[in-house]
Amino acid sequence: MIARLDHATHTTARMQVAGQPFLKLDRVDKTFARGSTSTNVLSDVNLTIERGEYVAVIGHSGCGKSTMLNLIAGLTPVTSGAVLLEGLEVNEPGPERAVVFQNHSLLPWLTCYENVKLAVDKVFSGLKSKAERHDWVLHNLDLVNMVHAKDRRPSEISGGMKQRIGIARALAMEPKVLLLDEPFGALDALTRAQLQDSVMDIHGRLRNTVIMITHDVDEAVLLSDRIVMMTNGPSATIGEVLDIRLPRPRKRLDLVEDKEYVHGRAAVLEFLYARHKAPQVEAAE
């Protein structure tokens, strides 16, 4: 089960043209320094991700998952090592690595349409005509089934709808990598399942590369091709990478009894709760 090797042969074949992995974290280290104290959050993180892969990152709270995502997004600089996208070093944020933030972070003074439009106008300013950009905004709102609420402001829609708009905004940038930081964390179970299905559906159609942080073991196994499991901080790193070889499209009800699904689920649970317990739980025992 433990495989850091590239498994998706069809995608690797496409990538081999340039002879380099699509996205690569190469001996990444991150230390936050504040005054005289410094905390080493991530240490020696190595990971390669192929085009079209759906990768989930799981780990206990505070281990550095968001930090890792921000490094890939370019929002925080690495201390040492490098993040390489198609062989080029990432050193600033950009629309080719679109982020869906945990708290949606829609701009409250813009309507849902305008929030997506802002991104589309910026990314496609020279590439699409005005009418094409308008259609592109609507197309992306349609992907997340939110056209009906396009003229409402974020304060006037539910949490799940906000998250949908956040996803539409990110998708509309046509990113090379879609970065999701606990995208469904604040939602109730039903809404969460609905959105998971939407995301699976969109990933099935667009085949985009996705890195998703999650706390939810089922979500990780259901959605991803690989699950990256982080050890506890400080100086967290990747403990294990688990391949999920479930055929797509996946149906949540069919999977409940599936051997591979049950096995993957057990492996993640075992990693999180037997071998890498949350520090405070460990201390209590």
Place this chain on the structure above:
Amino acid sequence: MQQLAVREPLIATPAGALPASVSALVGAAAVAPVATIETRPTNPSAAKPIATRPARAGWAARSLEWIGTAVVPPVLVVLALLLVWELACASPKSSLPAPTKIWAESQDLILNPFFVAGPQDLGLGWRVLTSLQRVAVGFGLAAVVGIGLGCLVGQSQWAMRGLDPIFQVLRTVPPLAWLPISLAAFRDANPSAIFVIFITAIWPVIINTAVGIRNIPQDYRNVAQVLRLNQLEFFWRIMVPAAAPYMFTGLRIGIGLSWLAIVAAEMLTGGVGIGFFIWDAWNSSKLSDIVVALVYIGLVGFVLDRLVAYVGKLATRGTAAA
């Protein structure tokens, strides 16, 4: 100033409390703007009317209720105060005029704000307009420069370190203390008065704008970074809308201070304004005229305050509902 600010929550703010980093900028001195900012954010959904059209009878009943609750009590109190005043100043030896005496002596001023009977014999409406013109120029400049400087100070750590101590010292200088120096610099009454307005109104605008900029959530900055918005786009698309509630808080305090300062400045510079009118009336012992002018000043100040508040409400409709 403090009273003006605390009286009611001016505008809902997107961020409730101020982060610690802001308190350094604001300091203990800037009590008024901060008190305003920290007032509880109003709930936007609660304020929204339910989308049913009220029946005609309901409308009538509600306007009756409004008259009952918002009009009748202040009218009664004013009548009572006038009565007390009348009784207190009824004796012929009283040093201040009673209402009936004011009515008898200054009827023309009360009834006709826009008469012209000579170069210095104008209706109070004209005088107020002259003063308002000065306020418009001075306050307009203060708004533009203040928001600009506030953005700079809010955005740049270095600008804050360099400018904030200077602001904190200058903002405590009373408006009229600037007058001699501006008279010396401009050698003319009108630009001096405008400068006094400007220098009085600019501090709350700067400080509130800077606080607003500092309070822009990191999320919005991240969004801007991911989209690679340039400086200008960031300013118009993120900074201005995100900090607008704070900016309007500053502007509202600023317009109040402007109106306070113009009257004082005009007393000294002369000319046609309402301030000089009071001074002139005092010199010719027309106490009744002074009382009428005070009422004018109060009403105009009230209208100005409400006007800025209303514009702020319109402009920040989206922002306030974070």
